[in-house]
Amino acid sequence: MARTKIQPADGPELPVLDGEMLTANQNAMATLQASHSDERDMVNQLLGQAQMAGAFEEFSRTVRTSKLAFVKENKLYRAIAGRKSPHGAEIMNGTWDEFCALLGRSVDQVDRDIANLRAFGEEALDSMSRMGIGYRELRQYRRLPEDEQAALIEVAKAGDxxxxxxxxxxxxxxxxxxxxxxxxxxxxxxxxxxxxxxxxxxxxxxxxxxxxxxxxxxxxxxxATPDDVIKDLRAEVAGIQFEVEAKILGELRNGFSQMAEHGAANGEDHRGYQAELIRQLEVTLATVRSEFNLPEHAEGSAPVWMTPAEA
Missing domain, CATH: 1.20.5 (Single alpha-helices involved in coiled-coils or other helix-helix interfaces)
Structure with missing residues (x-):
């Protein structure tokens, strides 16, 4: 095909492409546009996949546990009763354990996830999961008082x-x-x-x-006979009298000796104080003597302490 020229009114002549060259240019432009379209489609596809993956990740973290909690609370797991196990060897009874096994998870794991979800809520639990908070810490947080647990939840929601x-x-x-x-x-x-x-x-x-x-x-x-009784009573009161006498001649006398030594060493006289103590003992004994109207000593006999038996 021959080339033609166009003469503008106020300028130089412009060349005009022949038909073959025009077709080639059009094909090249179409190929370039198709290439850009394929790349755009690929980018959009990858973006969609990424968004879907993000959405699924969000679903698996927040909604899955919520759905499992709904299944457990409403005992929907009983619907699997009569189905064969994955190995096909046994008929399932429709228990929560079997339902969790179908998901490839243990009952403890699922129950723990449900407990965390109920304690912290979806938003706070997701945030803590992104922070790397593990099951051990979550279990520890669940044991906190309600007000402190609520404070942690609010901070977790903020994502800091x-x-x-x-x-x-x-x-x-x-x-x-x-x-x-x-x-x-x-x-x-x-x-x-x-x-x-x-x-x-x-x-x-x-x-x-x-x-x-x-x-x-x-x-x-x-x-016991009256003679036996009085004999025992005499022995009892004699024992008491002996203890009192031992205290006086032992500990009380020893204390008086120490006071005498102290008085001699320091030029003090403690005899007045000691005499007052003795007088108090005499008053006490006189009170007992008066109460029972006792003589000074048994008439016609020596004092008890002078009898051979007492000696």
């Missing part, structure tokens, strides 16, 4: 990992100190109870012993 970890550490530390204090108080209370128990056991034993002795004495008195 550093603020969340700081708050969690502060709460855990505070609760650990409170637990330690309560444990110490409990130990102290238990120690007091143990001490009181030992005292009560000792008192109970002493009381039982006293009751046994009292019962023995009662039976002995019932069977």
């Amino acid at each position: 990992k550093e603020a969340f970890l700081d708050l969690a550490e502060e709460i855990i530390s505070k609760n650990a100190k409170e637990k330690e204090a309560l444990t110490q108080r409990l130990d102290d209370v238990n120690a007091d109870y143990e001490a009181q128990g030992e005292v009560m056991a000792k008192k109970t034993k002493e009381l039982d012993t006293a009751k046994q002795e009292l019962e023995k004495n009662r039976k002995r008195i019932q069977a």
Whole structure:
């Protein structure tokens, strides 16, 4: 095909492409456009896949557990009853364990996910999962008081990992100190109870012993003659008198000796104080003598302490 020229009114002539060259240029432009269209389709496809993957990830993290909780709460898992197991060997009974096994997960794992979802909610649980919070920490957070747990949930929703970890550490530390204090108080209370128990056991034993002795004495008195009774009573009061006398001649006399030595060494006289103590003892003995109208000593006999038997 021959080329032609066009003469503009006010310019040079412009060449005009022949038909073959025009067709080639058109084909090249179509090929270039098709190439761009394929690339655009591929980019859109990849973007869609990425978005779908993100949506599925969001679904698997937040909705799946919610759906499983719905299945468990409404016992929908019973619908699998009568179906064969994946191995085809057994007929399933429609239990929650079997349902979890069909999902390839253990009952503990699913129940733990449901417990976390109920405790923290989907939004906070997703956020904590993205922060890398594991099951161990989540279990620890579930045990916190409601107000502290609510504070953690609000911070988790904000998505600030550093603020969340700081708050969690502060709460855990505070609760650990409170637990330690309560444990110490409990130990102290238990120690007091143990001490009181030992005292009560000792008192109970002493009381039982006293009751046994009292019962023995009662039976002995019932069977004893008047001479036996007075003999025992004399022995008892004589023993008391001996203890009092031993205290006076032993500990009281020793104290007086130490006071005398102190007075001699320091130029002091303690005899007035000592005489007052003796007078008080004499008054006490005189009171007993007067109460029972006792003579100075038995008439016609030597003092008791001078008898051969007492000596």
